[in-house]
Amino acid sequence: MAATPGAQRSSEEAAHELVMNGVSDVLLNIEHALSRAKKVRVHAAKHEEEVNAKLALDEAIEALEKTRKRLMQDAYYRQEALRLL
Numbered sequence: 001m002a003a004t005p006g007a008q009r010s011s012e013e014a015a016h017e018l019v020m021n022g023v024s025d026v027l028l029n030i031e032h033a034l035s036r037a038k039k040v041r042v043h044a045a046k047h048e049e050e051v052n053a054k055l056a057l058d059e060a061i062e063a064l065e066k067t068r069k070r071l072m073q074d075a076y077y078r079q080e081a082l083r084l085l
Helices: 011-045 048-076
Strands: none
Touching: 011 048
């Protein structure tokens, strides 16, 4: 089926789609890392000698959740103004 000339994407739209596909991939990896970290955290909590690993996993889970939230907000709910860090 041939596309009509008006249905073609602009270079900005194509670039945005490419970036959003990459963001989606990154979010998927973060979700996988979060899931894995939470599972290992549960296992580490069952063993008293794994206190350091448990604490490190707690920090990693918190950081991954913050990163996921910020990436989603900045990428999917972006504003026209530049966000200051």
